[in-house]
Structure formats: structure tokens, C-alpha cells
Amino acid sequence: MNNQIIKKCIEQNELQLSNWDKINHYWSVIFALTIPILFIINKTIDLINKTERPSQDGDIYVFAIPILLSFLLYLLQKKRLRFKIVETNLSIDEIYKIVDDTAKELGWIINKKSSTHLTANTNPKFTSGSWGEQITIIFTENKILVNSICDLNKKDSLVSMGRNKKNEQTFINNIVKANH
Incomplete structure (x- = not known):
């Protein structure tokens, strides 16, 4: 230091953390975001390929809950650095x-x-x-x-x-x- x-x-x-330490410290946030990211990638590929798949009732939960969880985890991990x-x-x-x-x-x-x-x-x-x-x-x-x-x-x-x-x-x- x-x-x-x-x-x-x-x-x-x-x-203050190095870039690698930030990744390590916020790993849970990154992990929680993988499902929404994969969801967006999947929907984008469907859009590019013009593949029509009807949205399911639970699709919003697969997207919204991990985003909310990752936001809460981010706030928790950020607070721990104080x-x-x-x-x-x-x-x-x-x-x-x-x-x-x-x-x-x-x-x-x-x-x-x-x-x-x-x-x-x-x-x-x-x-x-x-x-x-x-x-x-x-x-x-x-x-x-x-x-x-x-x-x-x-x-x-x-x-x-x-x-x-x-x-x-x-x-x-x-x-x-x-x-x-």
C-alpha cells in the first residue's frame, strides 16, 4: 500500500482494492448477474435469428430477482469496505x-x-x-x-x-x- x-x-x-481484488471481493455480485446476462444473450440470439419463442410468465422473475439480488449484494460488499x-x-x-x-x-x-x-x-x-x-x-x-x-x-x-x-x-x- x-x-x-x-x-x-x-x-x-x-x-481501496486492486482490480483483481475488486473482482474477488465482488465475485458474488458477478455470479448473481450470470443468469440475467445469459437470459439477455439468449433473447438477443433469438432476435438475431428471428426465432420466435413466446415469453413465459416466469421470465421476468428469472431476470429481475437475480438483478435485485446482485444489487443488494453490491451494496453489502461496498459497505464492508468502509x-x-x-x-x-x-x-x-x-x-x-x-x-x-x-x-x-x-x-x-x-x-x-x-x-x-x-x-x-x-x-x-x-x-x-x-x-x-x-x-x-x-x-x-x-x-x-x-x-x-x-x-x-x-x-x-x-x-x-x-x-x-x-x-x-x-x-x-x-x-x-x-x-x-
Whole structure:
């Protein structure tokens, strides 16, 4: 994560993904759109070939329901990229002490640590209900931005069984405790 990406994350309050990571993150949206796309292709081919097939009563549902589902999935996945923000006057050393404690508590594997940001991931057991999470923390003046999403380097997952929320909330609660 370079300074330009970090700046964009801060400005948009949203985790910035590479093109491949976007495909991975929004895979469920793309998958939900396959039926309507195939439906449109089929109708277009019929139109080109001048093949008349009467529309069935349920045709609209085959088209509309997956479009609605994909729109809802898009909104859900988009929301997951938003950062949670916590204000603090702690020094970077104090923050990293809290990061280390939280990492130990939640089983984070820290991948990158710098004065501007931190990335970590988890490698949970098979029975945990999650393939793993990807944690991003960005440090700005008097603010910390926190995000946890399903790990984009592992199998696609729509649910983390509450682990993403737990990653964010535990870290934020630890920062808030240290502020007092």
C-alpha cells in the first residue's frame, strides 16, 4: 500500500482494492448477474435469428430477482469496505503496543507495519466458520481508520461469522480504553 493509495483511502473513507481484488471481493455480485446476462444473450440470439419463442410468465422473475439480488449484494460488499474511525491522541508506539496485544488476542498475523499503516490477516481453523480475514489499519493525525474484510487471497466468502466485526470492535475498544 503506497502513500497515494493511503491518501485515497483516507479521502474516501473506503479501503481501496486492486482490480483483481475488486473482482474477488465482488465475485458474488458477478455470479448473481450470470443468469440475467445469459437470459439477455439468449433473447438477443433469438432476435438475431428471428426465432420466435413466446415469453413465459416466469421470465421476468428469472431476470429481475437475480438483478435485485446482485444489487443488494453490491451494496453489502461496498459497505464492508468502509473504514471505522476512532479518534486518539496516542503516540504511534502506544498504538503499536495495542496492535500487538490485539494481534495476540485475536490471532492476527501482521504482514506490514509502517508509520502510516498496518496490514494483517488471520488464519483460522476450519471449524471457525471463516476462511480468514484481512485487517487494514491506517494512522492519520489524531485518527485511526480500521477495516476488516474476508481475506481476498483465500476462498470467496460472504460471511465471516462475526469475525470481521470482532476484529474491528476489539481493536477500537482497546484504543478507546487506552485513551482514558
